[in-house]
Amino acid sequence: MSADISVDHVVDTVHRLHEQTPLVQCITNYVSMDLAANVLNAAHASPAMVHDEREAAEMARLASAVVVNIGTLSPPWVTGMHEAASVAAERGIPWVLDPVAVGATAYRRETTNALLTHRPAVIRANASEIVALATAQGAGRGVDSTHDSTAVVEQAQALASATGSVVVVSGASDVVTDSVTTVIVDGGDPRMPLISALGCAATALVGGAAAVAPTPLLGAVAAMAMLANAGERAGRSAQGPGTLRPALLDALWAQRPEDLRDVVLR
């Protein structure tokens, strides 16, 4: 475990999340809106799925964190993304980028590069998306990863160094790095990647935890630890991804800050 981030810090961050119930503005894709909102609610945060260019900036002035996800993007949405990210950067609140399937199309690559100019506090992606960002080449199978998170640690660190963002690579083990400190969060359930949009929901939860944590690095570790712990608990009763999904929401809602002491950080 990194000396900079301990389980005590994670427990404290979950306490803060429960106490502060931060308002998290999510500009996220059609697939993920429901699950991301419910994951935030279960984790005691307050979601608002507000993306239109006529109101995205105004909402970002009220929010404690902004989440931008390019999963089902189109030009009017991209305008709203820029407006919200720019207000977040101006106000000094964390904003989190999820570059869904960034290796798949030129439009996704161009949009992601343009959004990166607003300097996200955190980039949360799967391993193939990190490879695509680090190498500027296509990688992955659409929205799904074909790489292991622990095989791309150096690329994640290089991306964190180049962007100034904390980088989270999700997978069987989640890698969280600011390029100087790297923390690996183990746990979860192997059926979690079969729940569509759980990665997007993880990104939303990173936004919620980053809103209350002293640093984006700690917020990102805490969010991934919450999901790993809840996923593992939910997996004990689930019969497949269908029953894992509601069980995961229930486990997140029932999660006490002290439960995070079970999570393995290295």
Ligand SMILES: Nc1ncnc2c1ncn2[C@@H]1O[C@H](COP(=O)(O)OP(=O)(O)O)[C@@H](O)[C@H]1O
């Ligand atoms: N093999 C696995 N075992 C346990 N947890 C996993 C596994 N793969 C992914 N997860 C968890 O599932 C969630 C979604 O991650 P992932 O599937 O990598 O994102 P995405 O949907 O963006 O590809 C994260 O909380 C991650 O830790």
Ligand SMILES: Cc1ncsc1CCOP(=O)(O)O
């Ligand atoms: C299937 C799909 N297609 C466009 S966005 C999306 C959801 C992807 O969600 P996740 O990356 O969390 O699996």
Ligand SMILES: [Mg+2]
């Ligand atoms: Mg994803």
